[in-house]
Amino acid sequence: MTPVMVITMVVCFALTISVAVSIGLASILGIQASNANMLISVKEMFNAINKFPLAAIPFFILAGNLMETGGISRRLVDFAKSLVGGVQGGLPMTCVLTCMIFAAVSGSSVATTFAIGAILIPALIKHGYPVGYAAALQATSAELGVIIPPSIPMILYGVSAEVSIGELFIAGFGPGILISLALMAFVYVYCKFKGLGKNDGEGRLSVGTATWRAGWALLMPVIILGGIYGGIFTPTEASAVAVLYALIVGTLIYREIRPAELYAVLRKSVVSSSVIMFIIANAGLFAFLITRAGVPDAIGRWLQEVLQSPAMFLLGVNAALFVIGMFIETSAAIIVLAPILAPVAQHFGIDPVHFGLVMVVNLALGMITPPFGVNLFAACTVARISLDRIVPYLIPFVLVILACLMVVTYVPGISLGLRDLVYAK
Amino acid sequence: MKSAFLALDRWTTGLAMAIACFMLVVASSLGVFQIVTRFVLEQPAEWSEILIRISLIWMVFMGIPTAFRQGAMVSVDVLYRWSPPKVRRVLDWVVCLAALTLIAVIIWWGWDYAQRGSVQSMAGLESISMFWAYVALPVGGLFCVIGIVANLIDPQRNELETAQ
Numbered sequence: 001m002t003p004v005m006v007i008t009m010v011v012c013f014a015l016t017i018s019v020a021v022s023i024g025l026a027s028i029l030g031i032q033a034s035n036a037n038m039l040i041s042v043k044e045m046f047n048a049i050n051k052f053p054l055a056a057i058p059f060f061i062l063a064g065n066l067m068e069t070g071g072i073s074r075r076l077v078d079f080a081k082s083l084v085g086g087v088q089g090g091l092p093m094t095c096v097l098t099c100m101i102f103a104a105v106s107g108s109s110v111a112t113t114f115a116i117g118a119i120l121i122p123a124l125i126k127h128g129y130p131v132g133y134a135a136a137l138q139a140t141s142a143e144l145g146v147i148i149p150p151s152i153p154m155i156l157y158g159v160s161a162e163v164s165i166g167e168l169f170i171a172g173f174g175p176g177i178l179i180s181l182a183l184m185a186f187v188y189v190y191c192k193f194k195g196l197g198k199n200d201g202e203g204r205l206s207v208g209t210a211t212w213r214a215g216w217a218l219l220m221p222v223i224i225l226g227g228i229y230g231g232i233f234t235p236t237e238a239s240a241v242a243v244l245y246a247l248i249v250g251t252l253i254y255r256e257i258r259p260a261e262l263y264a265v266l267r268k269s270v271v272s273s274s275v276i277m278f279i280i281a282n283a284g285l286f287a288f289l290i291t292r293a294g295v296p297d298a299i300g301r302w303l304q305e306v307l308q309s310p311a312m313f314l315l316g317v318n319a320a321l322f323v324i325g326m327f328i329e330t331s332a333a334i335i336v337l338a339p340i341l342a343p344v345a346q347h348f349g350i351d352p353v354h355f356g357l358v359m360v361v362n363l364a365l366g367m368i369t370p371p372f373g374v375n376l377f378a379a380c381t382v383a384r385i386s387l388d389r390i391v392p393y394l395i396p397f398v399l400v401i402l403a404c405l406m407v408v409t410y411v412p413g414i415s416l417g418l419r420d421l422v423y424a425k
Numbered sequence: 426m427k428s429a430f431l432a433l434d435r436w437t438t439g440l441a442m443a444i445a446c447f448m449l450v451v452a453s454s455l456g457v458f459q460i461v462t463r464f465v466l467e468q469p470a471e472w473s474e475i476l477i478r479i480s481l482i483w484m485v486f487m488g489i490p491t492a493f494r495q496g497a498m499v500s501v502d503v504l505y506r507w508s509p510p511k512v513r514r515v516l517d518w519v520v521c522l523a524a525l526t527l528i529a530v531i532i533w534w535g536w537d538y539a540q541r542g543s544v545q546s547m548a549g550l551e552s553i554s555m556f557w558a559y560v561a562l563p564v565g566g567l568f569c570v571i572g573i574v575a576n577l578i579d580p581q582r583n584e585l586e587t588a589q
Contacts, residue, residue: 016505016516237460243456
């Protein structure tokens, strides 16, 4: 039954059938093949999305869209530019820093690519950067969207592997800051070396003015994350607070959202959320079926036999997720793989929160590796270029992220340090 | 015929979308309400959590008709990009039939499941039967059929505008 399901899924993917439908069809065939009752299909789809923590996904998507329409992107770019934009190569560094801050408002990296890329890719081109470089930089920096909390993949990992979402969120800061610093160092050296971006410092606001203008936007992550770690509300409640805050800032304070635009924001959020929740429903059914067939246990035992040390296990996971991330959508990969891999990780004595971060950072890399890399597609759309023009510039960025992934994987302290500090027993 | 069907689709998919948006508004308002009851009244309402879950499930199944209609479902479209127009048309048909198969299962068995659920009541909200939660699947499925067929007659591909 399991081979039938996996083969069906892969064939469907290849035929450009959408991820959700491919996984759903594979599951239906699996139920048929094992002569089980087809009622399982709808029952498990329903159960997969009938979980309260998942409510954070549509709420964070809505809050992010409200903030974006409310004029936050422009203000955050000005703020980041006032901080790091003054040196040679300051503009690409601004891009990395803006994505990092925007990530603390948004749980998605494609949304980050569109919001920030729409402003910074044209600016980078105007300052003489090759268009492929600008797009590669934007696609890579936007990965931070899922690594810095709030993060949709972390919510999914938390739900599938039964790990605290609050702990996962705080563990995301270390890896997020590490990747931001590495990317900024890389673009700085690259620009010095290639002689790019000598006039990047033009048209900067003073730090004071920029901070003042971006103040309400900057306060949002403080309220959300402060609320979670101050023990005031749960991550799910925090997402509802985020919606309310974004609505108030966008309509009453910045006054950039007109009432007529609200319906457009709602529609966009509904479509994004339903697409991802429909993937979750189908992937949940798929995961239920393979779990019932005992596949995770079998794979787990096999992994424990073949890879005898934690280090070997992590290396195997890194390699497998790197390849899987090239072809499979992040949320589906997490829902199906987290219940399989997290118990094995625990058997090897790896902290489940640390392992969650490894999975998220690893699969985030898949967002910028062709052929299926959502960030690449988004960045190419914003820059109006084809995929092949981005690839030569992309390779060094992929290497930087790979290096960071290795550090995150083998130095648990980067993820767990802050978590242990906050959640000290 | 074609334009009449597309007009029907605009109406039904638009209606489903309006319901989905309403459900998202309801869910977010309840989310805020829940925090208020917990802090201000110091008495969390028991029924708000289940209502949030149910309204979001309705949102999902009323939202996917639009996702199907606009070609917004995430897919690995390498083959599509590399194919000549004739092959693309074949792929459009394959994608349409695949989606219809899955949706047919959701409608048929979803209705069956909803009927069985009518004897269950919602935990925390005993006066309402689970029928009203489960029935989101077949109802959403019916709206999807129209959206899927409409996307075959008048293809749109807007994956990235809404991807996460």
